[in-house]
Amino acid sequence: MLRSYFLRIPHALNRVNKLYISTTVKKGSLLQNYLSAVGNIFNSITIHGPTVDEVTKDIDLSNKTCLITGANSGIGFEMAKCLSSRECSVLMACRNPYAANNAKNACENSHLLKLYELNLASLRSVKKCSDEILKDQPKIDIVILNAAVFGLPWTLTEDSLETTFQVNYLGQYVLLTNIEHILAPDARVVIVSSESHRHVSWDFNHQLTPTEAMVSLPKQEYTSIRAYNISKLCGIHFMHYLSYRWVNSGKSVFCAHPGSFVKTRLCRNWWPYELLYTSMIPFSKSISQAASTPIYCATSPELKGLTDVYFKDCRRCEVSDLAQDLHLSFRIYDLTKSLLRDRAVAAAEPVAVKQSVAFPDVDETTLVTNYSG
Ligand SMILES: NC(=O)c1ccc[n+]([C@@H]2O[C@H](COP(=O)([O-])OP(=O)(O)OC[C@H]3O[C@@H](n4cnc5c(N)ncnc54)[C@H](OP(=O)(O)O)[C@@H]3O)[C@@H](O)[C@H]2O)c1
Structure with a gap:
């Protein structure tokens, strides 16, 4: 009797595949399709929050221009698709032209x-890309700093920095500061962040004097998770710095955590991550749901007048203690400036660096006091 039940399982799975999965899920392996189908059941009871289309419903984005880094894949692609479907012009800054x-x-x-x-x-x-954008575009209304890598073995970039740090933080810092003067007066910048920023632990002395080796990890201290967490923490400090810089300007800046274990190409660099993310499909957000929080930050009229806020599930959320430390924001900003100063030659004509140095060179203590006040 029990045996006959087991024998029926393949037939039952086949029926589910024919009747449900093949009509609801388009591409991917059979295992991924089953997991997505289970995910769809969770989604139908909306535990994963809204999709990008739900979030942008009734928002007029015609006449807006949005720059998205890493827009060819995963969450970035979903955002580009959604914004362009709402008549927004989208500038896709991508590594692979094909x-x-x-x-x-x-x-x-x-x-x-x-x-x-x-x-x-x-x-x-980065400099070449920003020069081209400056040449072509009179104004940008929204910038979404979305591109990232995760799970890489330790490598140095051509600028002699650890790759995860440079791709996830420093490169996008330079891009944004280079194009800063064509941002619309009410521009919004969204830095795609991650809850993993919470797992950075720096002791007090390190917090007082952050060094290059703390952010661009040397080989002996490197793990891919650590490098990723640090890069995301630096992104939140960049948000604090920008919001200080743009105080009373009308521009705003947000960080957005899209969701955890969202199955995109982010996990492709190491097979155990790929396996983990695949097995989490039923319990994690779909890509469209993951894109909804950054898109909400980029477009929602509800956020007018707000800046320097971290969002998760389209709601405000506290960042970690380390990410709240505004003194650390200014120290990381100083460190960033010095890393770029050392590499001005590598970036050819130092226009990019000159503009990044356009941040006011004021005494740090004045900045912090003003900001906290
Ligand atoms: N997926 C998650 O569970 C999750 C969780 C928390 C936060 N996030 C964040 O969400 C954002 C989007 O990630 P995703 O999940 O959509 O991953 P994804 O599909 O891998 O997309 C990452 C994008 O970044 C681009 N990129 C990587 N290296 C680059 C480089 N050197 N120069 C320019 N572009 C580069 C990739 O381009 P290529 O196609 O050329 O590689 C790709 O377009 C990231 O900031 C990530 O940290 C994701």
């Missing part, structure tokens, strides 16, 4: 998308 072109053609309003080649692991490429 993949970017395929992503562009997969969007309904592909004429609204423009491609820029950007390799964040090269300051030279």
Whole structure:
């Protein structure tokens, strides 16, 4: 009797596949399809929050221009697709022109998308990309710093910095500061962050004097998770610094955690991560749900007048103690400036660096006092 039940399982799975999965899930391996189908059941009871389409419903984005880094894949692609479907012009800054072109053609309003080649692991490429954007675009309303890597073995970039740090933080810092003067007066910047920023632990002395080796990890101190966490913490401190810099300017800046274990290409660099993310499909957000928090920060009229806030599940959320320390924000800013100063030659004509130095060179203590007040 028990045996006959077991024998029926393959038939039952086959029926589910025919009747449900093949109609609800398009691509991927059979295992991924089953897991996505289970995820769809969770989604139908909305425990994972809204999708990008739900979040942008009724928001007019025509006449807006949005720059997205890493827009050819995963969450970045989902955001590019959604914004262009709402008549927003999207500038896709991507590493791989071929993949970017395929992503562009997969969007309904592909004429609204423009491609820029950007390799964040090269300051030279960041400069070239920002120069092209400055040449073409009179104004940018929204910037979404989304590109990231995770799970890489230790490598140095051509600028002699650890790759995860440079791609996830420093390269995007330079890109944004280079194009800062074409940001619209009410521009919004969204830094795609992660809850993993909470796992950085620096002792008090390190917090007082952050050094290059603390952010751009040397080989002997490197683990890919550690490097990723640090890069995301630096992103939150960048948000604090920008919000100080733009105080009373009308511009705003947010950090957004999209969701955990969202199955994208982020986990592709190491097979155990790929396995972990795949097995989490039923319990994690879909890509569209993951994109909803950054898109909410980028577009929602509800956030007018607000800045320097970290969002998770489209709601405000406290950051870790280390990420709240505004003194540390200014120290990391100083460190960033010195890392770039040392590498000005690597970035060819130092326009990029000159503009990043355009942050006011005021006494740090004055900044912090003003800001906290
Ligand atoms: N997935 C999650 O569970 C999760 C959780 C928390 C936070 N996040 C954050 O969400 C954001 C989007 O990630 P995702 O999950 O959508 O991952 P993804 O599909 O791997 O997308 C990452 C994007 O970054 C681009 N990129 C990587 N290295 C680059 C470089 N050197 N120069 C320029 N672009 C580069 C990738 O381009 P290529 O296609 O050329 O590699 C890709 O377009 C990231 O900031 C990530 O940290 C994701």
